[in-house]
Amino acid sequence: MTQQGTLGIAVIGTGKMGADHVRRINDVISGARVAAVVDIDEARAKAVADLSEGCQAFTDPAAAMAAPGVDAVLIASPGPAHEAALLSAFEHDLPVLCEKPLTPDSESALRVLEAEQRLGHRRIQVGFMRRYDTEFMKLKALLASGELGRPLLMHCRHRNASVHSYFTTEMLINDSVVHEMDQSRWLLEQEIANVTVLKPTSSSNAPEGLADPQLVIFETTGGAIVNVEIFATCGFGYQVQAEAVCERGTARVGDAHGMLVNRPGTWGGEIAPDFVARFEEAYDREVQAWVNATKRGEVEGPSAWDGYAAAAVCEAGVRAQVTGERTPVDMIVRPAFYA
Amino acid sequence: MTQQGTLGIAVIGTGKMGADHVRRINDVISGARVAAVVDIDEARAKAVADLSEGCQAFTDPAAAMAAPGVDAVLIASPGPAHEAALLSAFEHDLPVLCEKPLTPDSESALRVLEAEQRLGHRRIQVGFMRRYDTEFMKLKALLASGELGRPLLMHCRHRNASVHSYFTTEMLINDSVVHEMDQSRWLLEQEIANVTVLKPTSSSNAPEGLADPQLVIFETTGGAIVNVEIFATCGFGYQVQAEAVCERGTARVGDAHGMLVNRPGTWGGEIAPDFVARFEEAYDREVQAWVNATKRGEVEGPSAWDGYAAAAVCEAGVRAQVTGERTPVDMIVRPAFYA
Amino acid sequence: MTQQGTLGIAVIGTGKMGADHVRRINDVISGARVAAVVDIDEARAKAVADLSEGCQAFTDPAAAMAAPGVDAVLIASPGPAHEAALLSAFEHDLPVLCEKPLTPDSESALRVLEAEQRLGHRRIQVGFMRRYDTEFMKLKALLASGELGRPLLMHCRHRNASVHSYFTTEMLINDSVVHEMDQSRWLLEQEIANVTVLKPTSSSNAPEGLADPQLVIFETTGGAIVNVEIFATCGFGYQVQAEAVCERGTARVGDAHGMLVNRPGTWGGEIAPDFVARFEEAYDREVQAWVNATKRGEVEGPSAWDGYAAAAVCEAGVRAQVTGERTPVDMIVRPAFYA
Amino acid sequence: MTQQGTLGIAVIGTGKMGADHVRRINDVISGARVAAVVDIDEARAKAVADLSEGCQAFTDPAAAMAAPGVDAVLIASPGPAHEAALLSAFEHDLPVLCEKPLTPDSESALRVLEAEQRLGHRRIQVGFMRRYDTEFMKLKALLASGELGRPLLMHCRHRNASVHSYFTTEMLINDSVVHEMDQSRWLLEQEIANVTVLKPTSSSNAPEGLADPQLVIFETTGGAIVNVEIFATCGFGYQVQAEAVCERGTARVGDAHGMLVNRPGTWGGEIAPDFVARFEEAYDREVQAWVNATKRGEVEGPSAWDGYAAAAVCEAGVRAQVTGERTPVDMIVRPAFYA
Incomplete structure (x- = not known):
């Protein structure tokens, strides 16, 4: 792969998410490199720039976007800085992956929408990563197939072990339930028309001032109803679950079972059709590790010792198939070289 | 990332596995490129070489290894060709990822071992990819932790939907159970001392001449006993399961549940500690897709429309938190641009 | 057991539930008999009376209650007939198991309450049978133990394959969700203070005029929030699920897994402590069948043939333990007598 | 139910099992009573006789069987006493439920078989209670249906938390694996032809002299192979699992999931067809408790308070269906009488 085949990315923001994206582009992602890093x-x-070969550091997003070798922009700065960075990217006509939120409020988001329409073609992908989760992708595919009929209800759980002391009740919506908002719109292919929030008695583990958990209800333009348990201080771990209740069955993800489907008379999950489906990610991980x-x-x-041992055991196995007897494995002593 | 930072790989063999590795290196693997492709x-x-930029085609593995830009070798040719390719790689002192089998028999494997020892440092990784499967990695980590005590028994299932007509009884061992052989050695950290094969009445779905399923039993140098159901024509899909029975509990993978552990009084699986653990692969997939x-x-x-919609729904959500009322979402009509 | 030790029950109503209770008392229940049967x-x-030995038939509940040998009353007549039957039972001071509803409305129920208080001691048990379901009993015990802290939310699903054409929207509440009402009050030990019903777009499988499914929300006097999916025409079967979300974990029943509990870091279920816990019901079923x-x-x-065969196989097994060899079982040919 | 309709049982042996059967007949079983109790x-x-009304005590089984009111015999004495008791029962032509083992060895068992054949009709049921376990009954029905084709392999696990100090290696076979022997014969409808026992390194939790766990292998007359893990000191609880591997699928019981079946492309369990199937045992338990x-x-x-409360909440629920509004429940204050 030549230099020109590699996508040069400017990463805007080097906080937790930005730094993790730099690591990801360097170590995991194929066909891309970090060409520029921006932080005030x-x-x-x-x-952070020093972690990637040939990467330049900037304090101004616009300058980074004008730099040579920058083909695309990944915005991971705080939400209030997104609008300016997005407009700069439009000026340079660069594709953008923008971490959520697009911008902190709908008014500024609308300005971005209008600017992109003036540009005349789509440039922005927003970072709602659940759309790339294997289980949610399967749920989307099942709903899209129409096998279960129209979705009528959706039950969602969003549980988090604990939160920082500065976590606020509004952040339950803006940082957490925002994922279920996008997920519902994506899975149902409907807009959300109304929102209701119900607050039970709060957990005694919630910090002072945080009403947690809450039950958030969406009514969609197509008449579906979604309920979301958001519980930011559940204590036991991180758990995201969703069950779509459709006319002819239900499907649930997030229970550590893959996707479970209720169909007439049975509940269950799928069996992989072959070893590629089952072990594809192991192959990827193997080659990347190598x-x-x-x-x-x-x-x-x-x-090579493991390869030799496998050969020796296979030979005993094939003999055992023929004789039906317990068959000793004939192997040399393991050389210290392979200890 | 500069050219010099990218690992140039010669892929030997362009059958099903070799071609898939070329695709993988091109589209999935970070920091590597296909520098050469070899096929008789x-x-x-x-x-196949034309699928990768700057990639040369060869018919001779040794020539490919001598070509400029080749830093490492991935051997995916038929087993009988492995020994010569491995010895060539030693001559060029190149690191090798060699698909299993290392070589077709233990005598030739031993020659490879001896050659690598003469070379004086390890160069070969053998392609036992289960060691890179997430569930098996968790099982390995749990056994290594000692929490459950010594492993005493291992129950394995290896099921495949169907086989080609040329599949032989020996291939059950050499192509299929070989994975359980390596897996057992790796998980137990013991060599296999004896093998027994028991053959029940064969399935009527097995091709003429294939005794399928079989129950293969390993006795290890440390006194553990492993049984493996190999069923190559089970019909219902591909399924690989393993349960380690230890002194203080058992742990099982491969049931589409992640790893399930029996501990005193309870059975169950783990809950992800945080969103990184739960959604890390979704982030990887997201950025790679972008x-x-x-x-x-x-x-x-x-x-951007999805970003705007999320902002608008969040605003309604935060208002709903305050009022406790059903709160309409205030949104513009979706522009045709985003249809 | 002598006659005086057997409880003589008058069963009022011989519809589906009443007839089933007669069968139950005759074939399953220990220490009771059907002494009288009443139907208009x-x-x-x-x-129906002819199905039980020494059982008399009546058309008037009061007459049945006055009959000799009647020690207790089981009311399974339609709801509107319950009040009169309950007041008759109070006159005869007989214990009553009254199928739900107690009476069809709260005003008449209140009259029954007042009458029972005038009687001066409790005589009525209402037939909310979920309190006797093994899984719900475990959930109740777990919540009562306090291990998971206070319950904050409860998610319930109540799904039914299909309904008769005469099923009405009100019956979703009065016949179906009434179970979740009692269940919530019992599990949470709180009264229900408010009810809200949300209706998504109806399933096209719901009969004309039936809004199905619905999402029913209870707010309790202790500040807990319960949501209930009632879906009477889900098509795939009958499914009752409940998850209690507590301060320090959640517990779920009804997924065909026994009770699953989320505790810090793990999800899972319990393992039976011994064979009594695991097979107690099998023993009961065995002796009853005999x-x-x-x-x-x-x-x-x-x-006896099975007993002989087990003895013969055990003898081979014990020899096999000693020798480590495959040991033939020595058995006679199965006599035709045991064919 | 009249006296003559109640089966009078003589219980032979009042150890743990015998005493439990007395409790079961008194409290759980319909249509039977303990007429006599025998212990040396x-x-x-x-x-023990004093626990049951009208029950006589004996030291001699034969005397008990001759007593008036004894219609049937339940033998729960130690194995060596079974033969004499069974022969006595034949003399009185009484039906017998005999706890396993039928007798302690196949020679004596054969004498019993011959005596029963001389009697000319079957009188003995042996106490292999797994045949009455709900999950095993479902597995039996599935295998008998032929849906999955012929069974080829069976994987069994039999785990027990711990054993008494007097537990011996032979008892692993005679007391524990004997259940899998009967279960295999019953499920497969084949006799066991050969037995092999493999002993891995023992758990350090096994008492001195007990080789535990063991892997026991049966080969049946029809060519099926069964493997049984017996682990009497597993520490974590009691667990009995079985998986039948058939030509067209597998079915597994004992994982706390009901029965799980692998069929083409999916794994899963069944959904109850209706509330009777789901809650039948709850109804039984309810009426028995009452x-x-x-x-x-x-x-x-x-x-009655619970009945009243349900009525009041239903009334609010039906109003809420109509109005779509949060609807307060109108209830009186709970009377102290119902506290």
């Missing part, structure tokens, strides 16, 4: 803190920008170790000058994973 | 069929080698679409000149995924 | 249809009353067959003059279940 | 310890026999409490002169369970 110049030292921080430089420190590439990464090799570039570090190291050798990891199953060794 | 020259036209096929060229056709990079791939951008390089094709396309925009996919959640749009 | 005299022929029907006689036909008694019933014996009374019919029949012999069923595992035979 | 006269005081113990009398103490009968038992009534006979003790007590009133338990949902009260």
Whole structure:
């Protein structure tokens, strides 16, 4: 792959999400590189830029977008900085992956919409990553197939072990339930028409001033009803579940079971059709681990010794098939070299 | 990332596995490129080489390994060709990822072992990809932690929907159970001392001449006993399961439930600690999808309209939190631009 | 057990529920007999009375309650007939198991309450049978233990495959959700203060005029919020699920998994402590089946042949333990007598 | 129910199992009574006899069987006493439920078989109670239906938390695996032809001298192979699992999931068809609890207050269906009488 085939990305913002995206582009993503890093803190920008080869540091998003080698923009700065960065990207006609929120309120979001329409073609992808989760993708595909009929109700759970002391009741909506808002619109292909929030007695584990949990109800333009349990201080872990109740069955994701479907007379999940479906990600992980170790000058994973041992055991196995007897494995002593 | 930071890989063999590895390196793997492709069929080698930028085609593995830009070798040719390719790689001192089997028998495998020892450092990783499967990695970590005590028994299931007509009884061992052989050695950290094969009455769905299913039993040097159901024509799908029975509990993977553990009084699985653990792969998939679409000149995924809609619904949600009332969402009509 | 030790029950009403209770008392319940049967249809009353030894038929509940041998009353007549029957039972000071509803409305129910208080001691048990379901009993015990802290939210699902054409929207509440009403009051030990009903777009499988499904929300006097999906025409079967969301974990029943509990870091269920807990109901079923067959003059279940075969196999097993060898079982040919 | 309709049972043996059967007949089983109790310890026999009305105590089984009112025999004495008791029962031509083992060895079992054949009709049911377990009954029905084709393999697990110090290696077979022996014969409808026992390294939790766990393998006359993990000191609880591997699918019971079936493309369990199937046992438990409490002169369970409260909440619910509004429940204050 030549330099021109590699997408040069300017990462705007180097907080937790931005720094993680830099790591991801460097170590996980194929065909892309971090070409520029932007942070208002110049030292921080430089420190993060140093993690990627040939990467420049900037304090101004617009300057980064004008730099050579920048083909696309990933915005991970705080929400209030998004509008200016998005408008800069439009000026340079650069594709953007913008972490949610698009902007902090609908008025500014509308200005962005209008600017993109003036530009004349879509440039923005918003970072609602649940649309890329394997289980949610399966749920989307099942609903889209029409097998279960129209969705009528959706039950959602969004549970988080604990929150920082500065977490507010509004953040339950803006940071947490915003995912169910997008997820509902995407899965149901309907807009949300009304929202109701019910507050039970709060957990004694919720920080002072935070009403937690809450039950949020959406009514959609197509007449579906969605209820969302948001529980930011549930204590036991992070859990995101959704069940679509349709005319002819229900489907649920997020129970650590893959997708479970209720169909007439049975509940259950799917069995992989073949080893590719079952182990595709293991192959990806294997080759990536090998590439990464090799570039570090190291050798990891199953060794030639393991290959030899497998051959020796297979030979015993094939003999055992023929004789039906317990068959000793004939192997050399493991060399210290492979200890 | 500069050219010099990218690992140039020679892929030997362009059958099903080799071609899939080329696709994987091109589209999924970070920091690597296909520098050379080798196949005894020259036209096929060229056709596959054309899928990767700057990639050369060869019919001779040794020639490919000598080519400029080749930093490492991935062997996916038929087993009988592995020994020669591995020895060539040693001559060029190149790191190798070698698909299983290392070689077709233990005698040739031993020659490879001896050659690698003469080379003086490890160069070979064998492609036992289950070691990179998320569930098996969790099982390995749990066993290694010692929480459940020593493993005493292991129950394995290896089920495949159907096989080609040329599939033989020996291939049940050499192509299928070989995975359980490596998996057992890896999980138990013991060698296999004896193998027994029991053959029940065969399924009427097994092709003529194939004794299927079989129950294969390993006894290990540490006294553990492993039984493996191999059922290559089970009809219902592909399923790989393993349960380790230890002194203080059991742990099972492969039931489409993540890992299930029996501990005193309870059975169950783990809950993700946070959204990173739960959605890390969704983030990876999201950014990779964005990079791939951008390089094709396309925009996919959640749009600015979705970002705007989320902002509008959040505003209604926050108002609903305050009033406790059903709160209409205030949104513009969706522009045709975002239809 | 002598006659005086057996509870003589008058069953009022011989519709579906009443007839089933007669069968239950005759075939399943220990220590009771049907002493009288009441139906306004005299022929029907006689036909059902003939199913039980020494049972009399009546058309008037009060007459049945005055009959000799009647120690208790089971009311399974239509709801509008309950008040009069309950007041008769109070006159005879008889204990009553009254199928739900107690009476058709709260005004008449209040009259019954007042009458029972005038009587001076409790005589009525109402037939909310979920309180006797194994899973719900476990959920109740877990909540009562306080391990998970206070319950804050409850998510309920109540799904039914299909309904008769005469099923009305009101019956969704009075016949179906009434169970969740009692269940919530029982599990939470709080009264219900407010009810809200949300109606999504109806399923096209719901009969004309029936708004189905619905989402019913209870707010309790202790500040908990309960939501109930009632879906009477879901098509796929009958399913009752409930999840209590508490301060320190959640617990769910009705997923065909026994009770699943989310606790810090893990989800899962309980393992039976011993064979009594696991197989107690099998023992009950075994002995009941033997008694019933014996009374019919029949012999069923595992035979002496099965006992002999087990002995022969055990002998081979114990030898196999000693020798470690495959050990043939030494058995006679199965006599035709045991074919 | 008249006296003559009640089966009078002589219970032979008043150890743990015998005493539990006395409790079961008294409190759970319909249509039977304990007419006689036998124990070589006269005081113990009398103490247990006193638990049942009109029950006589004996030290000699034969005397008990001759006593008036004895219609059937339940043998729960130690195995070595079974043969004599069974032969006595034949003399009186009484039906017998005999706890396993039929007798302690196959030679004596054969004598019993021959005696029963001389008697000319079957009188013995042996106490293999797994045949009455709901999950095993479902597995049996599925196998018998032929839907999955012939069974080829069976994987069994039999786990017990811990054992008494006197538990021996032989008892693993005679007391524990004997259940899998009968279960395999019953499910497969084949005899067991060979037995092999494999012993892995023992758990350090097994008492001195007990080789635990073990892997026991049966080969049946029809060519099926069964493997049984017996682990008497697993520590975490009691767990009995079985998976039948058939030509066209597998079915598994004992995982706390009901029965799970692998069919083409899906795994899963069944959904109850209606509320009778789902709650039948709750109804049984409800009525039995009411009968038992009534006979003790007590009133338990949902009260008239609960019936009133349900009526009041239903009225609010029906109003809420009409108005779509949050509707307060109108209830009186709970009278102290119902506190």
